[in-house]
Amino acid sequence: xxxxxxxxxxxxxxxxxxxxxxxxxxxxxxxxxxxxxxxxxxxxxxxxxxxxxxxxxxxxxxxxxxxxxxxxxxxxxxxxxxxxxxxxxxxxxxxxxxxxxxxxxxxxxxxxxxxxxxxxxxxxxxxxxxxxxxxxxxxxxxxxxxxxxxxxxxxxxxxxxxxxxxxxxxxxxxxxxxxxxxxxxxxxxxxxxxxxxxxxxxxxxxxxxxxxxxxxxxxxxxxxxxxxxxxxxxxxxxxxxxxxxxxxxxxxxxxxxxxxxxxxxxxxxxxxxxxxxxxxxxxxxxxxxxxxxxxxxxxxxxxxxxxxxxxxxxxxxxxxxxxxxxxxxxxxxxxxxxxxxxxxxxxxxxxxxxxxxxxxxxxxxxxxxxxxxxxxxxxxxxxxxxxxxxxxxxxxxxxxxxxxxxxxxxxxxxxxxxxxxx
Numbered sequence: 001x002x003x004x005x006x007x008x009x010x011x012x013x014x015x016x017x018x019x020x021x022x023x024x025x026x027x028x029x030x031x032x033x034x035x036x037x038x039x040x041x042x043x044x045x046x047x048x049x050x051x052x053x054x055x056x057x058x059x060x061x062x063x064x065x066x067x068x069x070x071x072x073x074x075x076x077x078x079x080x081x082x083x084x085x086x087x088x089x090x091x092x093x094x095x096x097x098x099x100x101x102x103x104x105x106x107x108x109x110x111x112x113x114x115x116x117x118x119x120x121x122x123x124x125x126x127x128x129x130x131x132x133x134x135x136x137x138x139x140x141x142x143x144x145x146x147x148x149x150x151x152x153x154x155x156x157x158x159x160x161x162x163x164x165x166x167x168x169x170x171x172x173x174x175x176x177x178x179x180x181x182x183x184x185x186x187x188x189x190x191x192x193x194x195x196x197x198x199x200x201x202x203x204x205x206x207x208x209x210x211x212x213x214x215x216x217x218x219x220x221x222x223x224x225x226x227x228x229x230x231x232x233x234x235x236x237x238x239x240x241x242x243x244x245x246x247x248x249x250x251x252x253x254x255x256x257x258x259x260x261x262x263x264x265x266x267x268x269x270x271x272x273x274x275x276x277x278x279x280x281x282x283x284x285x286x287x288x289x290x291x292x293x294x295x296x297x298x299x300x301x302x303x304x305x306x307x308x309x310x311x312x313x314x315x316x317x318x319x320x321x322x323x324x325x326x327x328x329x330x331x332x333x334x335x336x337x338x339x340x341x342x343x344x345x346x347x348x349x350x351x352x353x354x355x356x357x358x359x360x361x362x363x364x365x366x367x368x369x370x371x372x373x374x375x376x377x378x379x380x381x382x383x384x385x386x387x388x389x390x391x392x393x394x395x396x397x398x399x400x401x402x403x404x405x406x407x408x409x410x411x412x413x414x415x416x417x418x419x420x421x422x
Contacts, residue, residue, distance in 0.1 A: 077098055103125070109125050140279075164182050166178070210396060214329075229375070269364060270369055284297045327362070344366065371416050382402060
């Protein structure tokens, strides 16, 4: 009896062992399937590793091109090659005037918010063994957003009863009016210019201060080659080779760039030698080249300024009137009022010398020199903006007047701005 019981106990143990082995085999099969299957753990782990590596690469790539653009309000401001976005706290916000610096290869910049007792920023740049003040060494530009190209450019058929609507096609790089009534001039682009209105003048402490307003909601401008218009030639100068086709080409290239990128860059300062935009540089004026004084350079009237600034390979042109209007629109009401409390000079001054004459990081808009544009007034004149050290009244930055492009009368008071487009 005892032997039978022992055999029975051994049989139960053997069956349990067999069942256990079978279960283990099944579990092993399931486990191998989970691990080795196409959607198994190993493949998923490999995929996760690949996804992580891809994410890392994308992050590194993004870090590598972070200087190519800056995001703001759902839009982007492009940073052109060779330029760097400012790291000075007051200069890195589009709404307050985003500044870019042209930094040469191999240079080292020491960014700082520190200023001296005169408000001069102490950021430096080291090129080779030389360390100098950053703002006085390299070119600087300020981004001007243009949310709608139709606020700045129109086709030549635009009228109050038939307003054009320009659409930019990035694939074809075309800017075309889609109003069917304008089919004959759909690509004939001209500036949409806003004329200032004399709102008031007030005498405060013996100073005459002028107010001028500009209505940027207007879309009823009519193109007229005889009055406020661009592009157009005036007093054609064969020696300087300025032709209408060149102006049209320059204007079209600028307009397409603004439409594509949603804005443009303006020189932070009145131009210097070669169209430079550096702080405390000697200002380039329209004075004859053989009539150079210590505090300004000569460029031989409007044509000299235009050709000195123009550098198509570097995407630089003299500022157009419609661009100047967009600068005024961007800055806002401050440009509509003349100011008597900004220590405006009564003589030639270096660019950016007056820290008070600064609006959204753009200097000398209200004082120092009048600023010539490419805009035409009354068929034979070029428009100048802002005011000059010679003014006895206080004119706002949006003030517009005009003079002959070939004039030699006080042209040492006339300078200009360059624009940088992409």
